[in-house]
Amino acid sequence: xxxxxxxxxxxxxxxxxxxxxxxxxxxxxxxxxxxxxxxxxxxxxxxxxxxxxxxxxxxxxxxxxxxxxxxxxxxxxxxxxxxxxxxxxxxxxxxxxxxxxxxxx
Numbered sequence: 851x852x853x854x855x856x857x858x859x860x861x862x863x864x865x866x867x868x869x870x871x872x873x874x875x876x877x878x879x880x881x882x883x884x885x886x887x888x889x890x891x892x893x894x895x896x897x898x899x900x901x902x903x904x905x906x907x908x909x910x911x912x913x914x915x916x917x918x919x920x921x922x923x924x925x926x927x928x929x930x931x932x933x934x935x936x937x938x939x940x941x942x943x944x945x946x947x948x949x950x951x952x953x954x955x
Contacts, residue, residue, distance in 0.1 A: 852891045868938040885931035898945035921945050
C-alpha cells in the first residue's frame with residue numbers, strides 16, 4: 851500500500867528504511883514517514899480503544915487535531931501518530947483508554 855510511482859513526482863527510489871516494533875512485532879518503515887502512514891501501509895487501522903465503550907479508533911483527521919490516532923510510543927501514551935515521524939528502534943503500541951506511562955517512576 852505504499853506509493854512507489856507518482857504521476858508528478860515520478861518513480862520513488864532510494865528509500866531508507868528503519869526498524870520499529872509495533873505491538874511486540876518487528877516492522878520496517880520508511881525513514882521520515884509518520885507513524886500512522888507506516889501502520890496503514892501494513893494494513894493496521896486500529897490505533898486505540900476508547901475508555902468507556904472500548905470502541906476502536908484510527909485515522910480521522912490526519913493533521914493532529916483530533917485524538918483518534920493516539921498510541922503509546924516509546925512508553926509515552928497519547929502520542930498523535932499522524933504527526934509523529936518514525937525513528938529507528940521506536941516501539942509503538944495500541945493504546946487502551948487513556949494509556950499508561952511506562953517510563954521511569
